[in-house]
Amino acid sequence: MPLSPDRSSANAGARTRFAPSPTGMLHIGGVRTALYDWLLARKTGGQFVLRIEDTDRARYDPEAEKSIMESLRWLGLDWDEGPDVGGPHAPYTQSERLDRYRDATQRLLDSGHAYEDDTTPEELEELRDRQKAVGKPPGYDNRGRHRTPAQIEESRAKGLQIVVRMKVPDRGILRFNDTVRGDVEFDFALLQDFVIMKSDGYPTYHLAHVIDDHDMDITHVIRGEEWIPSTPRHILIHQALGWAPPVYVHVPLILGKDRSKLSKRHGAASALEYRDQGFLPEAVFNFLALLGWSPGDDTEVMSRDETVRRFSVERILQHPAVFDSEKLLWMNGVLIRQLSADELMERLLPVLERPEAEGGLPDSVARPIDREFLRKLVPLVHERLKTLNEAVESLGFFFADEVRPDVEALSERKSDPATAARSLEASLALLKSVEPFEPEHLEAEFRALAESLDMKPGPLFTPVRVAVTGSPMAPPLFDTIAAIGRERVVERVANAIKLLEANGAGAGN
RNA sequence: GCCCCGUUAGUGUAGUGGCCCAACACGUCUCCCUUUCAAGGAGAAGAUCACCGGUUCGAAUCCGGUACGGGGUACCA
Numbered sequence: 183m184p185l186s187p188d189r190s191s192a193n194a195g196a197r198t199r200f201a202p203s204p205t206g207m208l209h210i211g212g213v214r215t216a217l218y219d220w221l222l223a224r225k226t227g228g229q230f231v232l233r234i235e236d237t238d239r240a241r242y243d244p245e246a247e248k249s250i251m252e253s254l255r256w257l258g259l260d261w262d263e264g265p266d267v268g269g270p271h272a273p274y275t276q277s278e279r280l281d282r283y284r285d286a287t288q289r290l291l292d293s294g295h296a297y298e299d300d301t302t303p304e305e306l307e308e309l310r311d312r313q314k315a316v317g318k319p320p321g322y323d324n325r326g327r328h329r330t331p332a333q334i335e336e337s338r339a340k341g342l343q344i345v346v347r348m349k350v351p352d353r354g355i356l357r358f359n360d361t362v363r364g365d366v367e368f369d370f371a372l373l374q375d376f377v378i379m380k381s382d383g384y385p386t387y388h389l390a391h392v393i394d395d396h397d398m399d400i401t402h403v404i405r406g407e408e409w410i411p412s413t414p415r416h417i418l419i420h421q422a423l424g425w426a427p428p429v430y431v432h433v434p435l436i437l438g439k440d441r442s443k444l445s446k447r448h449g450a451a452s453a454l455e456y457r458d459q460g461f462l463p464e465a466v467f468n469f470l471a472l473l474g475w476s477p478g479d480d481t482e483v484m485s486r487d488e489t490v491r492r493f494s495v496e497r498i499l500q501h502p503a504v505f506d507s508e509k510l511l512w513m514n515g516v517l518i519r520q521l522s523a524d525e526l527m528e529r530l531l532p533v534l535e536r537p538e539a540e541g542g543l544p545d546s547v548a549r550p551i552d553r554e555f556l557r558k559l560v561p562l563v564h565e566r567l568k569t570l571n572e573a574v575e576s577l578g579f580f581f582a583d584e585v586r587p588d589v590e591a592l593s594e595r596k597s598d599p600a601t602a603a604r605s606l607e608a609s610l611a612l613l614k615s616v617e618p619f620e621p622e623h624l625e626a627e628f629r630a631l632a633e634s635l636d637m638k639p640g641p642l643f644t645p646v647r648v649a650v651t652g653s654p655m656a657p658p659l660f661d662t663i664a665a666i667g668r669e670r671v672v673e674r675v676a677n678a679i680k681l682l683e684a685n686g687a688g689a690g691n
Numbered sequence: 692g693c694c695c696c697g698u699u700a701g702u703g704u705a706g707u708g709g710c711c712c713a714a715c716a717c718g719u720c721u722c723c724c725u726u727u728c729a730a731g732g733a734g735a736a737g738a739u740c741a742c743c744g745g746u747u748c749g750a751a752u753c754c755g756g757u758a759c760g761g762g763g764u765a766c767c768a
Contacts, residue, residue, distance in 0.1 A: 306765090322765095434761095480704085503703065509718075563729090651727095
């Protein structure tokens with residue numbers, strides 16, 4: 183097979199990591215990064231590591247870690263090593279690895295790659311203001327480089343906050359290869375000495391992730407393209423510590439419809455929200471995989487296995503993609519249709535059984551739901567569902583004690599109130615006596631009835647449908663009638679007639 | 692401001708110098724099927740391949756510039 187060589191699978195066993203910062207819900211963009219991490223690891227027979235980067239104590243959200251894991255689990259992105267499952271490189275939470283960062287910082291200090299800096303935040307701010315005032319680019323001026331140990335001690339004694347900064351060469355070009363972008367160059371002259379250890383004793387992202395990635399034998403760093411500009415810093419740290427940097431794979435951003443970085447204001451942006459809206463995890467998985475990557479041909483609907491098999495980091499796109507929820511919806515429908523009836527039922531149960539307030543069936547419907555009844559209903563709505571949640575709507579009237587049809591809807595379309603009333607009267611009589619009460623027979627009888635009334639099937643069936651289901655849009659009428667049962671159908675049709683009469687559209691008109 | 696990345700129909704992608712006056716999918720529209728809604732089937736519309744210039748017999752594909760979009764420029768990640 184003339185397949186192009188795949189660098190990632192050549193050195194089998196990529197170790198990838200997803201390293202979210204627990205500051206909030208897991209964003210769909212983050213999910214996609216995690217997905218690519220997972221795909222590469224699974225494709226190459228390597229490991230996928232979950233690491234929590236909680237070095238920002240100000241933005242730390244204790245709930246976030248739980249919800250991030252829940253998102254990954256929902257999507258089936260299982261990790262081989264992580265804070266909860268442990269692993270050979272534990273711990274996997276940065277706040278528990280502070281010793282490592284302190285050791286590394288000391289090494290960098292000792293080797294002269296880094297220095298302690300007592301510049302205060304106020305001074306920094308003042309510096310930037312001054313630079314801006316003169317029209318110069320704001321940035322640190324490396325003023326702390328030549329502090330003597332004595333000066334630092336003095337500052338420390340005075341209670342000033344001390345940070346550690348990495349020394350950046352004054353000139354020179356740093357080149358690195360990115361799997362997605364190719365060769366990228368940066369000019370050191372444009373980079374200032376940056377903080378690697380904050381005054382609160384926590385490392386910055388730059389330092390911490392480099393150490394962890396090295397300690398954990400990470401081979402591929404897959405992350406959003408917003409990290410490209412700071413990659414030179416990371417390489418600098420690797421070099422100073424005498425380590426070889428990993429392979430960098432900077433993936434394009436996901437944008438909202440307005441082409442700006444996807445965020446909350448673009449609607450549901452967290453993975454769990456898609457779950458709650460009735461999306462299948464395999465649909466989100468499939469859709470996200472294709473947002474920024476393609477297998478190279480027209481294949482769109484793919485199983486998890488096929489995606490793993492065909493994935494390659496070399497085919498990750500360079501340009502950002504707009505998140506098209508319409509297409510996700512379509513794909514969700516396709517995958518729902520691919521489910522077996524039993525499988526769909528299993529997925530539907532928890533959705534329908536949720537409390538009404540959370541989007542489930544009305545609380546008046548008894549839980550647990552009658553599985554045998556549901557089993558009969560699933561085929562009626564199966565190919566009509568685009569989301570699991572739609573089943574609440576399209577199946578609700580099967581479970582409800584009564585439906586309250588809209589008077590207008592009872593006689594809409596090709597019908598009129600008088601005809602609707604007449605149709606319902608005739609239908610009621612038929613429904614009371616017809617035997618057997620089964621779809622095929624019901625249909626035959628109703629068609630005969632239409633003929634004897636000199637009506638087209640439509641104008642006869644529509645009022646009945648609305649009376650029975652409460653909506654002009656519903657599953658096939660006679661399957662529906664049979665499933666609901668004679669008693670309740672008769673009751674609903676009778677109610678609809680009353681409703682019409684109450685609104686002055688008696689059969690006599 | 693400076694730096695970095697990007698730019699094929701509304702959207703996601705295919706295309707890596709001739710097979711491309713550009714293909715597939717979503718969406719849109721029309722028709723068929725049909726008791727409604729879907730699903731399914733058959734079609735249609737929609738792209739000066741961001742723009743300008745260059746290389747070449749030949750460019751969506753290579754080079755340069757410009758424009759536009761996004762990202763970065765923190766003791767946030």
